[in-house]
Amino acid sequence: PKDDIETINTELILADLQSVEKAIPRLTKESRLQKEKVAVLAAVEDARKILESGQTLFAAGITAATEKGKLLHELHLLTTKPFLYVFNVDEDELVDEDFKNEQRALVAPAEAIFLNAKIESELIELDDDEALELLQSMGQEEPGLATLGRVGFDTLGLQTYLTAGPKEARAWTIKKGATAPEAAGVIHTDFQKGFIKAEIISFDDLVETGSVAEARAKGKARMEGKEYVMQDGDVVEFRFNV
Secondary structure (H helix, E strand, O other): OOHHHHHHHHHHHHHHHHHHHHHHHHHHHHHHOEEEHHHHHHHHHHHHHHHHHHOOOOOOOOOEEEEEHHHHHHHHHHHOOOOEEEEEHHHHHHHHHHHHHHHHHHHOOOEEEOOOOHHHHHHHOOOOHHHHHHHHHOOOOOOOHHHHHHHHHHHHEEEEEEEOOOEEEEEEEOOOOOEEHHHHHHHHHHHHOOOEEEEEEEEEHHHHOOOOOHEEEEHOEEOOOOOEEEEEEEEEEEOOOO
């Protein structure tokens, strides 16, 4: 895996270096007339030094969410993107913590997911009890594909909230840090424009009480306003006026 990882990183670094070196002459000229370009040029020059050292920008702590990452946004550099490595390993390696820790160290600070493709295909064919028994026999808590989905979602800075009504229950994808009106806008822009309040019940509270009505009766529902930052797994009913 080490050689494969180095090959992937090298190709991405070279692609970003090409973009950076192409941009520097242009930014040098623009920075003489546009003060805001001075900071961009400095960030690009710093990025070049990092890339020339053989390190990805992500590994150096520069992502789209950081200050330098925002300055580099116009270049759309590949190595500022979040990294996630998936290792298709054999059954012995799947339970070998020393081996997995070695691979984690190779890709840090990126996340590493370990799965066995053959076992994953077998799990799909089993019922829930049989699948759980197979996982437990290997010391696993969940299928590798489930871990990949969960960690991938987190790596991308995404989360879900739920709506539940007489006709359907549905999960909606939003960015972490989204406010209640922004979450409402994912359903329909009118919900965001006319947002008044959001009734929130945590998923765990809903499961514990058994129904929305019971959650309300036990004081587990609360009203939140425009400043509320959504939490993963919130069960929501929006109040709005169009």
